[in-house]
Amino acid sequence: MTIAPERLEEVGPHFEHHGPEPTGIFKWLTSTDHKVIGKNYMYTSLVFFFIAGLMAELIRTQLFAPNNHVVSPQTYNELFTIHGSIMLFIFAGPFVFGGFANFLIPLQIGAPDMAFPRLNALSYWLFLTGSITMLLGFLTASGAAAFGWVAYAPLSDATYSPGAGPDLWIVSVALVGFSGIFTAVNLVTTIFYLRAPGLTMFRMPVFTWNMLVTGILILISFPVLTAALIMLYADRHFGTHIFSVRGGGVPVLWQNLFWFFGHPEVYILALPYFGIVSEVLPVFSKKPIFGYKGLVFATLAIAGLSTGVWAHHMFTTGTVLLPFFSALSLLIAVPTGIKIFTWIGTIWRGNLDFKTPLVFAIGFIIAFTMGGITGVMLASPPIDFYTHDTYFVVAHFHQVLFGSAVFAGFAGFYYWYPKLTGRMYRENLGKVHFWLTFIGFNVTFLPQYLLGLRGMPRRIAEYGPSDGFTFLNEVSTIGAYITAIAFVVFLYNFWVSWRKPIPAGDNPWDGHTLEWATSSPPPSHNFHKLPPIRSLRPTWDMNHPDHADWRVRQEEATAKRASQVESTR
Amino acid sequence: MRSDAIDDFVCRQTLSASSKFKLGRLFKVGGLVLGSSVMLGACNLPTFAINRGATTQGRATFHLFQLFVIISIPVLLSVFVPLTWAIIRYRKKDNSIPKQTHSSIPIEVTYTIIPILIVVFLFVVTVQVENKVTAVSAHPNLRVNVVGFQWGWKFNYPAFGVTKVTQGVGGSSVYPQLVLPKGETTTIHLTSNDVVHGFYIPQFDFSRYALPGVNNYFDFTPNQTGTFIGRCSQLCGLYHSEMLFTVKVITPSQFNTWISQQSHSTIGA
Amino acid sequence: MRTESRIYVGIGAFFVLIVAIYFLWSGDSGNSIFLVASALLGIMPGLYLGWWSRNMSPRPEDVEDVTPDEIRGEVGYFPTYTIWPFVLGMGVFLTALAFVFGEWTAVIGMGFVVSAAIGGTLSSKPNVSRHV
Numbered sequence: 001m002t003i004a005p006e007r008l009e010e011v012g013p014h015f016e017h018h019g020p021e022p023t024g025i026f027k028w029l030t031s032t033d034h035k036v037i038g039k040n041y042m043y044t045s046l047v048f049f050f051i052a053g054l055m056a057e058l059i060r061t062q063l064f065a066p067n068n069h070v071v072s073p074q075t076y077n078e079l080f081t082i083h084g085s086i087m088l089f090i091f092a093g094p095f096v097f098g099g100f101a102n103f104l105i106p107l108q109i110g111a112p113d114m115a116f117p118r119l120n121a122l123s124y125w126l127f128l129t130g131s132i133t134m135l136l137g138f139l140t141a142s143g144a145a146a147f148g149w150v151a152y153a154p155l156s157d158a159t160y161s162p163g164a165g166p167d168l169w170i171v172s173v174a175l176v177g178f179s180g181i182f183t184a185v186n187l188v189t190t191i192f193y194l195r196a197p198g199l200t201m202f203r204m205p206v207f208t209w210n211m212l213v214t215g216i217l218i219l220i221s222f223p224v225l226t227a228a229l230i231m232l233y234a235d236r237h238f239g240t241h242i243f244s245v246r247g248g249g250v251p252v253l254w255q256n257l258f259w260f261f262g263h264p265e266v267y268i269l270a271l272p273y274f275g276i277v278s279e280v281l282p283v284f285s286k287k288p289i290f291g292y293k294g295l296v297f298a299t300l301a302i303a304g305l306s307t308g309v310w311a312h313h314m315f316t317t318g319t320v321l322l323p324f325f326s327a328l329s330l331l332i333a334v335p336t337g338i339k340i341f342t343w344i345g346t347i348w349r350g351n352l353d354f355k356t357p358l359v360f361a362i363g364f365i366i367a368f369t370m371g372g373i374t375g376v377m378l379a380s381p382p383i384d385f386y387t388h389d390t391y392f393v394v395a396h397f398h399q400v401l402f403g404s405a406v407f408a409g410f411a412g413f414y415y416w417y418p419k420l421t422g423r424m425y426r427e428n429l430g431k432v433h434f435w436l437t438f439i440g441f442n443v444t445f446l447p448q449y450l451l452g453l454r455g456m457p458r459r460i461a462e463y464g465p466s467d468g469f470t471f472l473n474e475v476s477t478i479g480a481y482i483t484a485i486a487f488v489v490f491l492y493n494f495w496v497s498w499r500k501p502i503p504a505g506d507n508p509w510d511g512h513t514l515e516w517a518t519s520s521p522p523p524s525h526n527f528h529k530l531p532p533i534r535s536l537r538p539t540w541d542m543n544h545p546d547h548a549d550w551r552v553r554q555e556e557a558t559a560k561r562a563s564q565v566e567s568t569r
Numbered sequence: 570m571r572s573d574a575i576d577d578f579v580c581r582q583t584l585s586a587s588s589k590f591k592l593g594r595l596f597k598v599g600g601l602v603l604g605s606s607v608m609l610g611a612c613n614l615p616t617f618a619i620n621r622g623a624t625t626q627g628r629a630t631f632h633l634f635q636l637f638v639i640i641s642i643p644v645l646l647s648v649f650v651p652l653t654w655a656i657i658r659y660r661k662k663d664n665s666i667p668k669q670t671h672s673s674i675p676i677e678v679t680y681t682i683i684p685i686l687i688v689v690f691l692f693v694v695t696v697q698v699e700n701k702v703t704a705v706s707a708h709p710n711l712r713v714n715v716v717g718f719q720w721g722w723k724f725n726y727p728a729f730g731v732t733k734v735t736q737g738v739g740g741s742s743v744y745p746q747l748v749l750p751k752g753e754t755t756t757i758h759l760t761s762n763d764v765v766h767g768f769y770i771p772q773f774d775f776s777r778y779a780l781p782g783v784n785n786y787f788d789f790t791p792n793q794t795g796t797f798i799g800r801c802s803q804l805c806g807l808y809h810s811e812m813l814f815t816v817k818v819i820t821p822s823q824f825n826t827w828i829s830q831q832s833h834s835t836i837g838a
Numbered sequence: 839m840r841t842e843s844r845i846y847v848g849i850g851a852f853f854v855l856i857v858a859i860y861f862l863w864s865g866d867s868g869n870s871i872f873l874v875a876s877a878l879l880g881i882m883p884g885l886y887l888g889w890w891s892r893n894m895s896p897r898p899e900d901v902e903d904v905t906p907d908e909i910r911g912e913v914g915y916f917p918t919y920t921i922w923p924f925v926l927g928m929g930v931f932l933t934a935l936a937f938v939f940g941e942w943t944a945v946i947g948m949g950f951v952v953s954a955a956i957g958g959t960l961s962s963k964p965n966v967s968r969h970v
């Protein structure tokens with residue numbers, strides 16, 4: 001096998017255009033370009049992140065003092081329900097598999113666009129309308145949904161949650177869910193069928209791998225959610241009794257259905273961010289990712305296992321097979337651990353350039369490791385009996401989710417910002433953003449572990465002065481305010497680099513993967529010319545012929561052949 | 570009993586806890602040996618802010634939790650120490666290109682095998698404690714029926730025809746009280762009238778859902794007297810945060826006096 | 839194509855294993871059905887892709903040392919802009935809102951859906967841009 005590269009010529013004589021391309025609002029409304037759609041997703045979900053963040057600040061303000069009355073208990077319940085729902089369904093997921101993945105997957109695999117561009121545009125419109133629907137509940141007379149993001153039956157049925165708010169929640173989640181399914185179909189097809197010549201599966205960037213696995217997980221789990229939502233709607237309006245005891249239904253069925261979607265969802269939210277980190281760390285260490293194949297198999301293992309652990313959210317129902325779900329949940333720690341050690345192996349002996357993306361990526365590792373360890377504790381049923389539905393869990397899932405969606409999310413945003421816009425952000429502001437986020441985040445959530453151990457349940461609108469929760473809640477609220485300031489710094493950075501642009505160049509970071517081989521921002525249909533693809537890092541190979549990956553492989557192969565010749569002699 | 574005396578007693582209990590784990594005897598014996606030796610050590614360790622558990626079941630959870638925290642310390646260090654080292658040591662100094670290491674099979678195997686061993690161990694100790702915590706006695710000293718409803722609790726002592734209920738709905742300041750005898754095993758039968766509630770006693774290191782249509786049974790064997798706060802842990806609607814109750818543990822003789830003084834349809838506490 | 843097929847088959851096989859353990863241990867048929875469905879979701883596309891990989895010569899993207907003259911044919915047709923996904927999206931949105939606000943929004947919504955279906959079909963002749 002020869003692995004020496006030949007330069008592939010022009011991708012092809014390009015497209016003829018019929019008439020001028022639309023601009024401005026028409027571009028936004030009509031474009032089927034994955035880059036435009038990707039950016040639409042990103043900015044939309046960031047706006048919703050801001051809205052849900054404001055809700056979090058209100059929630060924390062209410063909890064600042066015992067028996068506080070900043071908001072009524074009803075409003076409080078609506079706030080955390082919509083905060084959680086937006087953060088999970090509208091921010092953390094779509095930000096990455098609608099935003100980053102859309103923008104990057106075709107670029108990383110050298111494709112002109114996604115496989116189904118029009119379907120892609122439809123996904124975005126369903127996502128946008130679904131997201132707006134989520135907020136509409138606040139405008140109705142009886143208020144928004146107030147049953148938590150998990151909508152446990154029978155609290156979510158027509159008897160206990162009447163009104164339009166809960167229906168809007170159902171419609172919103174269904175629309176966003178369909179949008180997710182369409183995006184997943186698109187991603188998987190694109191990755192399977194539109195890779196550039198020479199880009200075999202085991203030459204795909206880790207981010208692309210993670211998005212493939214995420215896509216498959218979405219296809220497994222989202223339909224279950226949609227089915228569950230339809231049943232819930234039928235219970236509310238068509239007089240069925242699927243989830244209500246009075247009509248012979250089974251309330252726990254909702255929990256099983258919901259979590260059969262819900263736990264994979266947690267990994268649907270996490271895996272793409274793992275992918276981002278696995279792109280950022282090698283580039284800023286000037287090294288390849290350590291243990292690539294191990295990382296890919298760990299990702300696949302996580303995907304498989306995560307579909308078999310849903311009932312670890314139901315340990316305290318007394319209706320599930322504890323050892324089975326506990327064993328599988330504990331096992332997930334293994335591939336997750338592999339990932340963390342892989343990242344450390346990647347930066348080990350590297351040449352670490354502490355730019356904002358790298359700093360955020362390291363912030364992610366710190367938060368995620370802690371959250372992962374408390375996750376292992378929660379996988380043990382007796383410990384879960386004690387901490388379930390307390391602030392211990394709130395702290396745990398914010399460490400993993402905030403760690404992923406915010407730390408890794410912003411690592412990716414700063415990393416690809418030059419590619420998205422052709423402009424450079426301000427490095428100093430990026431660092432300030434990081435430190436404020438890091439401090440604010442830890443001050444907010446670490447005290448919540450202690451609150452949980454002292455017995456403060458989650459989703460309570462008030463606590464008493466004699467409960468011993470006051471001080472830690474004050475600290476936590478101050479942390480939340482610091483986090484809010486951090487977000488303002490981010491917006492300012494964004495604004496400055498928009499008003500006083502600094503051109504970034506096509507490949508400011510000495511990137512490894514194909515997206516850095518085209519211009520910033522990339523042209524319509526992405527590439528005029530592709531570098532030869534002979535390894536995981538085509539752009540690196542092109543720019544560093546002396547250290548090219550294919551050369552290493554070739555030397556290994558030659559050495560092997562030589563030794564074989566030796567031994568046969 | 571002084572509290573550390575109780576602790577020693579519980580530690581010995583943990584040691585002799587017999588496992589109901591069915592996956593094979595070898596596994597069981599190995600797990601017992603391993604688990605117990607660490608459990609023994611866990612008896613004189615800091616609490617890590619974890620409640621000590623005012624029942625024998627809760628005490629077992631406490632020790633398990635302690636064990637998990639202890640094991641998590643080296644695990645955390647195995648990430649944070651090399652991470653810190655890398656941040657300090659490998660900071661960029663020049664534009665040189667470091668050695669392009671792609672993988673190392675021995676290292677990768679190590680960081681796969683060691684976590685698997687840790688996880689298997691954690692699983693074995695988990696199952697032991699879990700069987701202890703979820704065990705339901707065939708002949709308890711006392712039975713109590715607990716019903717959760719929006720927004721309060723009903724405690725019923727069927728053998729004595731005594732019932733305690735929350736007064737008023739939402740914002741009531743009179744919490745119902747569950748009275749239990751110390752050192753005796755009480756089986757709780759838990760269910761719900763309407764939506765899902767969480768029957769949660771932080772000091773007992775325990776909670777269980779009150780589910781409509783499901784009968785849940787579990788045991789409490791309180792090991793110290795006192796009054797403990799109880800809460801609803803699962804969101805159940807508007808006044809979820811006000812669904813409090815108290816648990817009062819008294820000696821068996823006090824309990825007998827108390828129960829005989831209750832008229833057969835007492836409401837409130 | 840082989841790797842693609844193996845990923846799916848692998849996922850399917852994993853679920854077969856899990857459902858076997860789960861069902862034998864718990865005897866719970868309700869939840870086992872989720873897992874059986876997931877197994878099928880892996881096995882069906884996996885076998886389909888596997889069948890294709892047997893019956894076709896390796897594609898350029900499956901060949902490690904592909905040369906330029908092995909690359910033939912069009913990648914596909916990629917539109918650059920069209921209004922119909924937006925119209926369809928609004929139609930679906932309005933139709934979905936009927937579940938909350940009553941049938942009248944569905945009437946408007948279905949109007950959008952139908953016009954998008956017609957408009958989209960008519961305009962989907964690949965003449966806007968071609969990617970060779």
Ligand code: HEM
Pocket residue numbers: 053056057059060080081083084085087088092147148149150394398401402405406444457458459460480483
């Ligand atoms: C700006 C920083 C954030 C703060 C200060 C914050 C704060 C809070 C608070 C106070 C609660 C209510 C806990 C309760 O009453 O049970 C909550 C719930 C929640 N948060 Fe956040 N949060 C933040 C960011 C995030 C992010 C980034 C995510 C996910 C990506 C997230 C996901 C959730 C979820 C899923 C819930 C549960 C909602 C429910 O109980 O139904 N949060 N958060």
Ligand SMILES: [Cu+2]
Pocket residue numbers: 262263266309310312313
């Ligand atoms: Cu889970």
Ligand SMILES: [Cu+2]
Pocket residue numbers: 766767801802803804805806808809810812
């Ligand atoms: Cu409650």
